Amino acid sequence: MRNFRIWRGDASSGALEDYQVEVNEGEVVLDVLHRLQATQTPDLACRWNCKAGKCGSCSVEINGMPKLACMTRMSTFTADETITVTPLRTFPVIRDLVTDVSYNYVKAREMPAFSPPPDLAPGEYRMQQVDVERSQEFRKCIECFLCQNVCHVVRDHEENKLAFAGPRLFIRAAELDMHPLDARTDRKEHTRDRQGVGYCNITKCCTEVCPEHIKITDNAIIPMKERVVDRRYDPLVWLGRKIFRRDQVEQQAAAEDTTPAPASPETVTHRASPGQVNWAQEIQVPPAPAVGPDGRFAMSEVLIDRAGAPSPFGDDVTFPVDPEQLRYLHPRTDED
Amino acid sequence: MSIQRHQYDVVVIGAGGAGLRAAIEARLAGAKTAVISKSLFGKAHTVMAEGGAAAAMGNVNPGDSWQVHFRDTMRGGKFLNDVRMAELHAKESPERVWELEIYGALFDRTKDGRISQRNFGGHEYPRLAHVGDRTGLEMIRTLQQKIVSLQQEDRAATGEYESRLRVFDETTVTELLLEDGKVAGAFGYDRESGEFLLFEAPAVVLATGGIGRSFKVTSNSWEYTGDGHALALRAGGKLINMEFIQFHPTGMVWPPSVKGILVTESVRGDGGVLKNTEGQRFMFDYVPDVFRAYYADTPEEADRWYDDPDNNRRPPELLPRDEVARAINAEVKAGRGTKAGGVLLDIASRRSAEFIQRKLPSMYHQFKELADVDITAQPMEVGPTCHYVMGGVEVDADTGAATGAVEGLFAAGEVSGGMHGSNRLGGNSLSDLLVFGKRAGEHAAAYATALPSRPRPSQADVTTAEEAALAPLARGDGENPYALQQELQDVMQSLVGIIRRRGELEDSLQRLAELRERVDKVGATGGRRYNPGWHLALDLRNMLVVSECTARAALEREESRGGHTREDFPDMKPEWRRVTLVCSLAGADEVRLAQQPVTPMRPELAGLFERDELAKYYTPEELSSATADLG
Ligand SMILES: Cc1cc2nc3c(=O)[nH]c(=O)nc-3n(C[C@H](O)[C@H](O)[C@H](O)COP(=O)(O)OP(=O)(O)OC[C@H]3O[C@@H](n4cnc5c(N)ncnc54)[C@H](O)[C@@H]3O)c2cc1C
Ligand code: SF4
Ligand code: SF4
Ligand code: FES
Numbered sequence: 011m012r013n014f015r016i017w018r019g020d021a022s023s024g025a026l027e028d029y030q031v032e033v034n035e036g037e038v039v040l041d042v043l044h045r046l047q048a049t050q051t052p053d054l055a056c057r058w059n060c061k062a063g064k065c066g067s068c069s070v071e072i073n074g075m076p077k078l079a080c081m082t083r084m085s086t087f088t089a090d091e092t093i094t095v096t097p098l099r100t101f102p103v104i105r106d107l108v109t110d111v112s113y114n115y116v117k118a119r120e121m122p123a124f125s126p127p128p129d130l131a132p133g134e135y136r137m138q139q140v141d142v143e144r145s146q147e148f149r150k151c152i153e154c155f156l157c158q159n160v161c162h163v164v165r166d167h168e169e170n171k172l173a174f175a176g177p178r179l180f181i182r183a184a185e186l187d188m189h190p191l192d193a194r195t196d197r198k199e200h201t202r203d204r205q206g207v208g209y210c211n212i213t214k215c216c217t218e219v220c221p222e223h224i225k226i227t228d229n230a231i232i233p234m235k236e237r238v239v240d241r242r243y244d245p246l247v248w249l250g251r252k253i254f255r256r257d258q259v260e261q262q263a264a265a266e267d268t269t270p271a272p273a274s275p276e277t278v279t280h281r282a283s284p285g286q287v288n289w290a291q292e293i294q295v296p297p298a299p300a301v302g303p304d305g306r307f308a309m310s311e312v313l314i315d316r317a318g319a320p321s322p323f324g325d326d327v328t329f330p331v332d333p334e335q336l337r338y339l340h341p342r343t344d345e346d
Numbered sequence: 347m348s349i350q351r352h353q354y355d356v357v358v359i360g361a362g363g364a365g366l367r368a369a370i371e372a373r374l375a376g377a378k379t380a381v382i383s384k385s386l387f388g389k390a391h392t393v394m395a396e397g398g399a400a401a402a403m404g405n406v407n408p409g410d411s412w413q414v415h416f417r418d419t420m421r422g423g424k425f426l427n428d429v430r431m432a433e434l435h436a437k438e439s440p441e442r443v444w445e446l447e448i449y450g451a452l453f454d455r456t457k458d459g460r461i462s463q464r465n466f467g468g469h470e471y472p473r474l475a476h477v478g479d480r481t482g483l484e485m486i487r488t489l490q491q492k493i494v495s496l497q498q499e500d501r502a503a504t505g506e507y508e509s510r511l512r513v514f515d516e517t518t519v520t521e522l523l524l525e526d527g528k529v530a531g532a533f534g535y536d537r538e539s540g541e542f543l544l545f546e547a548p549a550v551v552l553a554t555g556g557i558g559r560s561f562k563v564t565s566n567s568w569e570y571t572g573d574g575h576a577l578a579l580r581a582g583g584k585l586i587n588m589e590f591i592q593f594h595p596t597g598m599v600w601p602p603s604v605k606g607i608l609v610t611e612s613v614r615g616d617g618g619v620l621k622n623t624e625g626q627r628f629m630f631d632y633v634p635d636v637f638r639a640y641y642a643d644t645p646e647e648a649d650r651w652y653d654d655p656d657n658n659r660r661p662p663e664l665l666p667r668d669e670v671a672r673a674i675n676a677e678v679k680a681g682r683g684t685k686a687g688g689v690l691l692d693i694a695s696r697r698s699a700e701f702i703q704r705k706l707p708s709m710y711h712q713f714k715e716l717a718d719v720d721i722t723a724q725p726m727e728v729g730p731t732c733h734y735v736m737g738g739v740e741v742d743a744d745t746g747a748a749t750g751a752v753e754g755l756f757a758a759g760e761v762s763g764g765m766h767g768s769n770r771l772g773g774n775s776l777s778d779l780l781v782f783g784k785r786a787g788e789h790a791a792a793y794a795t796a797l798p799s800r801p802r803p804s805q806a807d808v809t810t811a812e813e814a815a816l817a818p819l820a821r822g823d824g825e826n827p828y829a830l831q832q833e834l835q836d837v838m839q840s841l842v843g844i845i846r847r848r849g850e851l852e853d854s855l856q857r858l859a860e861l862r863e864r865v866d867k868v869g870a871t872g873g874r875r876y877n878p879g880w881h882l883a884l885d886l887r888n889m890l891v892v893s894e895c896t897a898r899a900a901l902e903r904e905e906s907r908g909g910h911t912r913e914d915f916p917d918m919k920p921e922w923r924r925v926t927l928v929c930s931l932a933g934a935d936e937v938r939l940a941q942q943p944v945t946p947m948r949p950e951l952a953g954l955f956e957r958d959e960l961a962k963y964y965t966p967e968e969l970s971s972a973t974a975d976l977g
Pocket of ligand 4: 058066079081
């Protein structure tokens with residue numbers, strides 16, 4: 011027997027309810043939800059399809075962490091732990107654990123589709139494996155929307171949803187941008203002007219929760235942000251930037267370049283409780299990471315001089331960063 | 347409560363590969379089209395397909411051609427396939443796969459930049475276009491994105507994304523509405539709100555997938571309750587080949603968190619072997635005579651095949667899946683299986699960890715994360731799992747139009763029957779979805795356009811459908827739908843499962859009849875908004891009638907062939923090859939079974955086979971008439 015606390019209710023109201031339920035060896039959280047449906051509460055609403063981490067339907071928050079219910083093993087909890095299951099917080103609740111994720115589909119529909127090369131007939135496409143692999147990484151996406159859910163730009167900020175497409179759509183943009191045969195050349199501009207990539211300050215929360223382990227920030231967002239800045243292709247400027255990385259002028263230039271069209275970062279209002287965030291602090295635009303002479307971000311560890319993905323904060327920042335320096339409030343999930 | 351009404355030219359029920367491809371084609375043909383799906387857009391069962399889509403493009407081995415693909419498909423289906431469907435499928439699948447590239451799909455590549463193709467059980471040449479082991483995801487995402495791109499075009503033209511093509515997600519169709527034997531529309535409910543919808547449309551394409559939820563160990567999701575099969579029956583259509591159900595030979599049987607999850611055949615194609623608990627590689631003992639010429643008899647030859655397929659015969663682990671399933675079953679019954687009732691699939695001791703991770707990345711991660719099983723270090727415990735139903739709605743091969751007493755009904759994908767005969771080859775489903783999805787969409791649109799006047803659903807039918815849908819909610823203290831489902835699964839798994847016997851099948855019919863009475867009294871607590879208990883209560887009726895078709899057909903067919911194994915009739919009998927079993931409904935949900943002769947193969951197609959091979963399947967008279975034309 012284990013303790014489960016599950017959020018029950020709908021758009022009008024709801025509360026956490028306690029359940030005692032049997033758990034067997036080798037089960038996952040979704041197995042337990044199914045047992046609850048079969049034995050205690052037949053109308054408990056939750057989504058699922060594949061029970062194999064392939065369809066991205068069963069996204070919920072388990073003990074405040076965005077997770078796939080079918081991929082969360084019960085053995086990862088201690089025996090006396092109460093397991094709290096709540097719906098995704100960024101999307102409106104429909105009932106119990108089911109939320110209205112239509113925001114993501116609306117944003118997907120605004121994304122210009124793949125544009126086939128005009129001169130090739132079906133069957134004539136020739137691409138090298140190394141070239142398709144970069145886009146293939148993003149096509150692994152199972153559309154679980156956990157990354158969208160965790161992104162602080164829209165989590166608790168309904169007002170930003172209009173201008174901000176979110177990490178799932180940034181990787182879609184990157185995928186098309188890196189597609190060897192996509193005929194459009196304005197993918198990055200679109201990401202800047204229409205998807206609001208400028209709101210993203212590379213907190214990497216999205217990468218952290220992605221069940222497909224897609225390197226959303228390092229491999230998609232950073233290169234997309236980077237490549238909208240065409241000055242970067244000028245080798246002299248590039249060299250200068252290497253030397254004066256934190257240069258004030260540079261920062262201002264970058265700020266201009268990454269400003270999203272519909273709303274500039276300054277107009278982004280945050281609704282956090284007062285006293286917790288230092289609002290007086292000047293919003294700092296993250297310095298752009300190093301790109302190679304081809305204007306591209308080094309994609310593999312072989313090409314750069316240190317192990318691991320390069321830090322989007324610049325190589326000279328040490329962690330942990332002083333929270334006072336941060337300009338956003340890290341999402342808290344246990345407050346209600 | 348008021349009913350939302352919608353008017354369309356074509357309504358496609360199902361948003362898997364077949365449904366989306368049909369919708370794209372119908373919209374391209376100018377029809378105003380709706381796609382309906384029980385789950386969210388892009389989550390249909392097709393996402394789970396791993397191995398690939400079979401198409402004779404000849405990119406890896408130029409020896410491949412549609413003729414060879416056709417031959418493999420017929421062999422796999424034990425010559426019971428609808429010949430015309432197998433032919434169209436083999437001819438058109440390369441084009442359909444190439445089309446996906448124009449829609450933006452990114453398949454794995456060969457060295458010269460073409461679409462790479464991999465080996466799979468039953469296919470003579472490497473033939474499966476693939477993307478790692480997530481081919482189904484690539485396919486559904488590509489079609490989903492193509493639909494979005496068509497909607498963008500429509501917006502540019504009309505100002506409205508959904509003016510010509512609209513997706514109704516989380517919507518379940520419970521009934522088709524007819525007027526004088528012609529399709530007039532479809533009735534359903536919105537899962538999220540519980541509200542009813544009425545689609546008025548002269549043409550409906552069924553693309554609802556399979557029936558696997560009626561079995562206990564299955565790779566299929568909750569969606570697979572045989573809705574399309576049952577809708578077609580109730581509308582006057584016919585189901586064929588319902589006795590043929592594919593049990594995937596290698597589903598995980600232990601630990602429980604991964605039970606029913608499939609281990610793709612590519613594990614075997616890339617070097618994995620099956621062993622019993624005595625450590626013996628047993629598949630060599632189970633090569634049937636018809637396949638002897640193509641499969642190695644020694645482990646040495648089999649092991650050489652991976653690197654030199656032209657000069658060696660294939661390892662017996664790559665036999666068609668029904669043979670593998672049967673072999674595993676026999677080993678387990680003989681007491682050489684594991685505690686959980688499976689055998690061991692070992693790739694860990696034969697290939698390097700690096701090789702396995704590169705070739706089977708999602709397989710590796712899935713088991714690591716779900717069950718903490720490291721497939722590079724230990725063997726997997728596998729056994730037969732209900733996976734695919736070969737049987738389905740009988741359709742005209744060229745148009746996908748359902749036969750029987752109904753017009754305007756089309757079917758494509760797993761819900762349709764005939765294409766795969768008694769057994770489906772791996773990879774043939776994804777290409778089937780594309781080939782026949784396209785055809786069904788095209789012909790549904792043409793039918794809708796050509797129709798002089800549109801049938802109208804009658805108000806009485808709508809009211810009946812509405813009452814039927816609400817009935818379980820009015821019986822709050824009725825039978826528990828989950829308990830009923832579990833009992834149904836028990837009956838099907840144990841009595842109509844992989845190995846069948848007369849007595850058990852008769853028993854199953856008895857038990858199903860009892861269950862039917864209880865299903866009539868099923869109840870659901872709670873309200874109409876997103877209430878899974880209510881949804882399941884409505885699905886049960888469909889599961890039951892389809893299960894009954896399977897049980898009846900299985901009892902009737904007194905032989906073993908493909909996905910139908912009778913312990914009391916272990917051999918394949920040529921007389922039975924000439925017979926298709928057809929189910930239809932008489933009165934309210936009463937299943938009627940009939941025999942129907944199969945269409946003979948055209949001489950030029952029969953000529954693709956050696957006489958000796960045909961002799962293994964055909965009766966002597968048939969053989970002489972089939973080969974007489976060849977001289
Ligand atoms: C684990 C697994 C692996 C597989 N691997 C392969 C492979 O490698 N190669 C291969 O070729 N095949 C493979 N298959 C088989 C193949 O995936 C399926 O046969 C195929 O995807 C079926 O597609 P479909 O379009 O017919 O239906 P599906 O993709 O199943 O879609 C059915 C759709 O119908 C909808 N629906 C159902 N009932 C209703 C209703 N009443 N109202 C409204 N909508 C409804 C559902 O919501 C869904 O959208 C695999 C299958 C499984 C389970
Ligand atoms: S890295 Fe950007 S997109 Fe990802 S969660 Fe942080 S702000 Fe959102
Ligand atoms: S990118 Fe990852 S987290 Fe985001 S939707 Fe796709 S699979 Fe989910
Ligand atoms: S049920 Fe498909 S990802 Fe969990």
